[in-house]
Amino acid sequence: MAPNVLSTSPSSDLQLPMPKDLSSLFVPSMQGPIKSAFKSVMGNPTLAMINMAGGVPHPDTFPILRLQATVRTPNVSESPGEGTLVIEKATSSQSTESLDELLQYGDGCGVDSYCRFLHKHTQRTHNPPYAGWGVIASCGNTDAIGKAVSLFCRPGDALLVERWTFPGTLSSLRAAGVQPVPVALDSEGMVPDDLDRVCAAWSSETPLRAVYMVPTGQNPTGATMSAVRRKSIYAVAQKHNLAIIEDDPYYFLQLPQYGSDSSTDVGEQPESLLPSLLSMDTDGRVIRLDSFSKILAPNLRCGWITAPRYILNKLQIINETTTLQPSGVSQGLISSMLNDTWGMDGWNAHLRQLRATYARRRDQFVQMVERHLSGLVEYTVPAAGMFLWMKIRFGSAAHADPTAMPRLLETMKKCGVMMAPGMPFSSTGPSPSDHYLRAAFALVDVGMFEPALIRLAQSIVAIRDSSAGDSQDPAKIQLVSPVGPVKSR
Numbered sequence: 119m120a121p122n123v124l125s126t127s128p129s130s131d132l133q134l135p136m137p138k139d140l141s142s143l144f145v146p147s148m149q150g151p152i153k154s155a156f157k158s159v160m161g162n163p164t165l166a167m168i169n170m171a172g173g174v175p176h177p178d179t180f181p182i183l184r185l186q187a188t189v190r191t192p193n194v195s196e197s198p199g200e201g202t203l204v205i206e207k208a209t210s211s212q213s214t215e216s217l218d219e220l221l222q223y224g225d226g227c228g229v230d231s232y233c234r235f236l237h238k239h240t241q242r243t244h245n246p247p248y249a250g251w252g253v254i255a256s257c258g259n260t261d262a263i264g265k266a267v268s269l270f271c272r273p274g275d276a277l278l279v280e281r282w283t284f285p286g287t288l289s290s291l292r293a294a295g296v297q298p299v300p301v302a303l304d305s306e307g308m309v310p311d312d313l314d315r316v317c318a319a320w321s322s323e324t325p326l327r328a329v330y331m332v333p334t335g336q337n338p339t340g341a342t343m344s345a346v347r348r349k350s351i352y353a354v355a356q357k358h359n360l361a362i363i364e365d366d367p368y369y370f371l372q373l374p375q376y377g378s379d380s381s382t383d384v385g386e387q388p389e390s391l392l393p394s395l396l397s398m399d400t401d402g403r404v405i406r407l408d409s410f411s412k413i414l415a416p417n418l419r420c421g422w423i424t425a426p427r428y429i430l431n432k433l434q435i436i437n438e439t440t441t442l443q444p445s446g447v448s449q450g451l452i453s454s455m456l457n458d459t460w461g462m463d464g465w466n467a468h469l470r471q472l473r474a475t476y477a478r479r480r481d482q483f484v485q486m487v488e489r490h491l492s493g494l495v496e497y498t499v500p501a502a503g504m505f506l507w508m509k510i511r512f513g514s515a516a517h518a519d520p521t522a523m524p525r526l527l528e529t530m531k532k533c534g535v536m537m538a539p540g541m542p543f544s545s546t547g548p549s550p551s552d553h554y555l556r557a558a559f560a561l562v563d564v565g566m567f568e569p570a571l572i573r574l575a576q577s578i579v580a581i582r583d584s585s586a587g588d589s590q591d592p593a594k595i596q597l598v599s600p601v602g603p604v605k606s607r
């Protein structure tokens with residue numbers, strides 16, 4: 119069975135400050151000591167004990183006898199090959215548990231070897247500047263967001279969010295009866311002065327206790343906070359004693375400047391990456407959420423949470439009444455790949471290759487936008503992630519026309535191109551002048567960028583002209599480059 123929350127070793131903590139105690143910000147049901155239901159049933163059995171406490175099946179009944187996977191092996195020499203990893207039923211490898219252990223019930227923290235790698239990785243990448251931080255496994259950031267929010271917000275409470283934000287978070291807040299409180303965004307993400315203003319003006323009976331943000335390659339705007347912006351946001355959170363939920367699935371998709379040589383310019387890991395909020399967290403007020411979805415594969419459903427240990431203990435208890443931990447098969451595959459096959463160097467080479475791939479896609483997409491949408495959209499070239507956020511310039515006739523966006527989407531559909539409208543990302547509800555589209559340049563073939571953007575341009579012109587009285591029936595728009603169906607999601 120995996121040990122309790124992995125935390126920094128006492129020797130590495132010696133020079134570091136203790137985290138501030140934020141437990142007064144927890145919802146009342148999470149304050150004070152809470153006993154883990156799991157542990158109160160299972161206890162901590164010693165080897166000498168004949169343990170008959172749990173409803174735990176015997177591994178001899180598990181029908182999966184061996185797990186074998188062929189994985190890409192990135193390496194520093196730019197020529198990825200393939201490697202095989204094998205997880206045996208009863209024998210653990212040097213660093214990964216046996217299949218029997220992976221398939222057995224575990225606690226709310228995650229598989230030991232999986233967490234150990236991520237602990238090492240977090241130390242190396244973010245080096246949190248306080249004592250007693252740790253990591254636990256999550257089933258990805260969607261899972262982790264809901265759990266982190268539930269620590270600080272009850273139904274009727276409020277959570278600070280970016281004015282445009284991840285719809286999964288908005289849905290989770292809606293389901294939990296938590297009110298999103300919008301904070302202004304600019305091309306560098308959440309605006310510190312506005313965060314300060316909203317907090318200072320807050321007069322509701324229930325205080326603001328936490329702020330949620332996506333600091334890198336923000337979804338949907340693609341905005342990335344500079345190091346200076348991150349420091350200012352952290353200072354405002356300190357001033358108003360807010361916990362920070364740092365949802366950062368695009369952190370490792372930081373891209374070189376647009377127009378530079380993207381194949382050679384991605385830089386070494388992790389020194390060339392922007393500092394995370396966790397890396398400046400002297401107070402221990404950041405709950406950092408990382409996910410493998412965008413950097414390995416989404417349906418592994420695996421991620422990890424980094425926070426002060428006493429906060430992780432609460433999240434562990436929430437895990438033990440919900441998911442327990444991600445699938446042991448997923449954790450075992452990841453652990454074996456990272457620990458046994460790739461090692462830290464291979465992992466870093468993989469992340470570098472990923473950044474180069476996304477940089478090439480971003481550059482090619484933006485070039486096509488420049489070529490076909492000049493004057494029709496406004497945008498900032500994203501410095502991370504997979505999204506280009508465009509404000510549509512319909513012209514003055516359609517400026518506040520509430521039908522302009524629905525008509526544009528309908529026209530785009532007829533033309534055979536789909537992008538996400540701004541509305542589901544809005545933390546303030548729909549507004550007739552919210553004329554935004556989010557295009558993701560991660561999935562479709564690069565060769566589809568041009569026809570997609572030509573279709574978008576034609577659709578915008580059709581709506582702009584029809585609003586100006588120069589009507590063109592969208593059904594009659596000629597497709598410049600007809601293409602077959604393209605798989606999208």
Ligand SMILES: Cc1ncc(COP(=O)(O)O)c(C=O)c1O
Nearest residue numbers: 258259260284332337365409411
């Ligand atoms: C900002 C943000 N948070 C969380 C998620 C969901 O991540 P996961 O697949 O780890 O649940 C996404 C996915 O699109 C996202 O953009």
